[in-house]
Amino acid sequence: MSAERVVLVTGGNRGIGRAIAERFVAEGYKVAVTARSGEGPMGTLTVRADVTDSAQLDAAFLQVESTLGPVEVVVANAGITKDTLLLRMSEDDFDSVVATNLGGTFRVVKRASKGMLRARWGRVILISSVVGLLGSAGQINYSSSKAALVGFARSLTRELGARGITANVVAPGFIETDMTAELPAETQAEYKKSIPAGRFATPDEVAGVVTWLASDDAAYISGAVIPVDGGLGMGH
Numbered sequence: 649m650s651a652e653r654v655v656l657v658t659g660g661n662r663g664i665g666r667a668i669a670e671r672f673v674a675e676g677y678k679v680a681v682t683a684r685s686g687e688g689p690m691g692t693l694t695v696r697a698d699v700t701d702s703a704q705l706d707a708a709f710l711q712v713e714s715t716l717g718p719v720e721v722v723v724a725n726a727g728i729t730k731d732t733l734l735l736r737m738s739e740d741d742f743d744s745v746v747a748t749n750l751g752g753t754f755r756v757v758k759r760a761s762k763g764m765l766r767a768r769w770g771r772v773i774l775i776s777s778v779v780g781l782l783g784s785a786g787q788i789n790y791s792s793s794k795a796a797l798v799g800f801a802r803s804l805t806r807e808l809g810a811r812g813i814t815a816n817v818v819a820p821g822f823i824e825t826d827m828t829a830e831l832p833a834e835t836q837a838e839y840k841k842s843i844p845a846g847r848f849a850t851p852d853e854v855a856g857v858v859t860w861l862a863s864d865d866a867a868y869i870s871g872a873v874i875p876v877d878g879g880l881g882m883g884h
């Protein structure tokens with residue numbers, strides 16, 4: 649069945665989103681990625697879209713729908729950080745992170761849900777973060793936007809659960825991507841000490857959980873938060 653499903657991953661040109669797109673391709677799905685720059689991995693359809701712009705997203709969806717068919721699995725992955733302590737955080741630092749991480753998810757999932765409702769089948773997978781539930785000094789904007797995705801998925805589950813649509817959150821810990829490469833070496837070493845697994849994860853370790861959530865085996869899981877964090881959040 650999975651081979652016939654159409655997947656859209658936002659921010660699929662690099663990092664975790666790229667690894668997720670690669671996994672779906674390997675499992676035989678028809679895969680599209682949104683990218684502001686660059687291209688998705690081999691075997692994917694790349695469509696241009698900034699997730700803060702509904703018109704661009706609508707055009708991207710139309711392109712995916714006309715090329716591959718209606719989107720049945722959507723992975724809201726695109727995200728940014730603008731870290732600083734609360735007293736130094738500007739309104740723009742706050743608003744831009746929320747507009748991308750939470751607003752982007754709203755725009756993408758709203759658009760995707762139309763086709764899912766028609767098909768009476770869908771998988772909505774939101775990429776949150778361990779810091780959404782654990783909190784993180786210097787990340788009031790980011791952690792708030794990521795915590796909000798839990799309420800989002802649970803409300804969506806209540807709205808659309810009876811229509812064959814599931815909505816779940818994946819909460820990665822520290823994953824080796826450009827986002828964590830920006831952290832100073834001492835900070836990375838400090839974080840590793842607090843992770844029971846003693847290491848960061850590869851993007852592929854997140855991707856495997858996402859493809860599993862899209863599979864028929866996960867049909868009865870909805871409103872869940874699945875941590876992929878080496879024990880950092882102790883299951884939260």
Ligand code: NDP
Nearest residue numbers: 659663664684685698699725726727777820822823825827
């Ligand atoms: P990267 O910084 O490596 O990649 C971010 C991706 O999001 C890029 O493809 C980027 O596109 C895209 N993106 C950012 N803003 C927008 C926008 N406005 N419109 C469209 N695309 C956008 O991040 P990661 O791969 O590390 O992170 C992916 C997701 O996982 C994020 O939501 C992040 O918060 C989350 N996460 C990451 C963790 C980590 O340790 N790395 C831990 C927990 C969660 P472009 O190339 O054009 O900038």
